[in-house]
Amino acid sequence: MQAKSVYKVPNGKLLKISLHYDEIKHVVTDIQITGDFFAYPEEAIELIEDAVRQTTLTKDHLLQTIERVINEHHIEFIGVDAEGLTEGIMRCVT
Numbered sequence: 678m679q680a681k682s683v684y685k686v687p688n689g690k691l692l693k694i695s696l697h698y699d700e701i702k703h704v705v706t707d708i709q710i711t712g713d714f715f716a717y718p719e720e721a722i723e724l725i726e727d728a729v730r731q732t733t734l735t736k737d738h739l740l741q742t743i744e745r746v747i748n749e750h751h752i753e754f755i756g757v758d759a760e761g762l763t764e765g766i767m768r769c770v771t
Contacts, residue, residue: 680769690714690756696769703734708766714756721752725762734770739763 678700684692690713697707708726716722728746732738740763746752747759 682765682768684765684768686757686761689761692757692765694765694769698734705729705732705734717753724750736763736767739766
């Protein structure tokens with residue numbers, strides 16, 4: 678199934694998520710994250726998108742996955758954070 682969300686992160690920026698997911702297995706099959714936030718290093722969003730693919734669509738599991746990638750790659754955000762990304766993704770399926 679395909680779903681999209683547009684989410685204004687509290688005290689942050691606009692986040693746009695395009696999500697494809699398997700309704701039976703309840704996992705992310707593809708995702709695209711865009712918005713008016715900033716991320717460093719340049720490939721930060723690609724790293725997060727890659728990590729989230731095949732991840733179970735639960736808030737806790739997504740948050741843990743995103744936080745792990747942020748910590749491993751020393752990702753810095755302006756206008757969004759791990760919680761905001763997780764919320765934007767979950768809004769696609771609720």
